[in-house]
Amino acid sequence: MCGRYASSRRPEDLAGIFEIEKWDPEETLAPDYNVAPTKEVYAVLDRPLKDAEDPRPVRQLRKLKWGLVPSWSKTPEGGARMINARAETVHEKPSYKRAFSSRRCIIPADGYYEWVTAAAERELEVEGKKKRPRKQPYFVLPADGSVFAMAGLYEFWRDKTLPDDHPQAWWVTCSVITTEAETGPLAVAPAEGPRALADIHPRMPLMLTPDRWDSWLDPSRTDVEDLRSLLAPPPPGLMRAYPVSTAVSNVRNNGPELLKELEGPEEGTLF
Numbered sequence: 001m002c003g004r005y006a007s008s009r010r011p012e013d014l015a016g017i018f019e020i021e022k023w024d025p026e027e028t029l030a031p032d033y034n035v036a037p038t039k040e041v042y043a044v045l046d047r048p049l050k051d052a053e054d055p056r057p058v059r060q061l062r063k064l065k066w067g068l069v070p071s072w073s074k075t076p077e078g079g080a081r082m083i084n085a086r087a088e089t090v091h092e093k094p095s096y097k098r099a100f101s102s103r104r105c106i107i108p109a110d111g112y113y114e115w116v117t118a119a120a121e122r123e124l125e126v127e128g129k130k131k132r133p134r135k136q137p138y139f140v141l142p143a144d145g146s147v148f149a150m151a152g153l154y155e156f157w158r159d160k161t162l163p164d165d166h167p168q169a170w171w172v173t174c175s176v177i178t179t180e181a182e183t184g185p186l187a188v189a190p191a192e193g194p195r196a197l198a199d200i201h202p203r204m205p206l207m208l209t210p211d212r213w214d215s216w217l218d219p220s221r222t223d224v225e226d227l228r229s230l231l232a233p234p235p236p237g238l239m240r241a242y243p244v245s246t247a248v249s250n251v252r253n254n255g256p257e258l259l260k261e262l263e264g265p266e267e268g269t270l271f
Contacts, residue, residue, distance in 0.1 A: 001084050002150065002176045002205040004248065005112040006033045006139070006259060007042060009147065011061055014108055017147055018044045018213065023061035034254045035109070037083045041066045043154060043174050045105040046217040057219055062154075064105075068175035069157040070095045076157060076171055085153060087179040087206055087231040091224050096175065099153035101222045106208060107152040107176055110259070111141025113248055114201045114241075116194065136193075136265040137248050138200050142207075143187035143240040151177040151206040151216060151231070177206045179233055188240035192264050197239060207234045 008031035011023055035041060043064045046057040068082045085096045115135035142148055157171040181197040181204040194200045208216055208230075215221065216230050242261040247253045 001203045005035045006110040020061045021059045027063040033258045036251045037067050043105040064172045064174040068155050069173045084178045085175045099155045103154050105152045105154045107150040109148040111148050113137050116200050138241045139244045140241045149208045151208050178203045179206045184236040187237050190242050209234050
């Protein structure tokens, strides 16, 4: 899954990486080293500009809320639970299938955090231990330091309790697509602990390599079977992972120190 990630790149840097044509400086977000659900996040999307005479899609950097609210939803309350969409079923789930066919985006990140799900944890659960074991978090990122481009969906939701001209009348929300975690060896693995992403968690965000960006963002591509071919996992061996402080487990903690690599898992944590 993807429940937390880091995003520290400046919008002007993202504009260069993704060939952005339009972004609003008023929507600039501060670097966030502990992005959590319901926060505002950057998303790259291709869409015609509002009220523009030219109908062509324009590559934009937009500020969206993480947690997708379907257009048909009566309230936005379920958005916090819809942060991830499974690649295997995104084309058929009512909450996601419309967005999958025409409202796809890229959610840029430095990398994502994942908390290890290990055999020791499962044993404690089987034994009926009430106290949850203390999990070791890992930071997962491209081994070459490039941007982690997560496949995403976005959706519009109208708050009918507000007038049309109200600034919060329209919500624009998004979700990260996840896939099965890689079972092959990491490009760079920690000195001790997991050797593959699947050793940390069975799911991971679907990373799009640059050769798929244009196809994924193209709103004219609406054929479901054609789009499903873009959900294939990236080539293996592109990622690295390393242990970080359990401070990231508290959403109130936020700073570059959360990305500091530890020599090994913290004492008292699983793995």
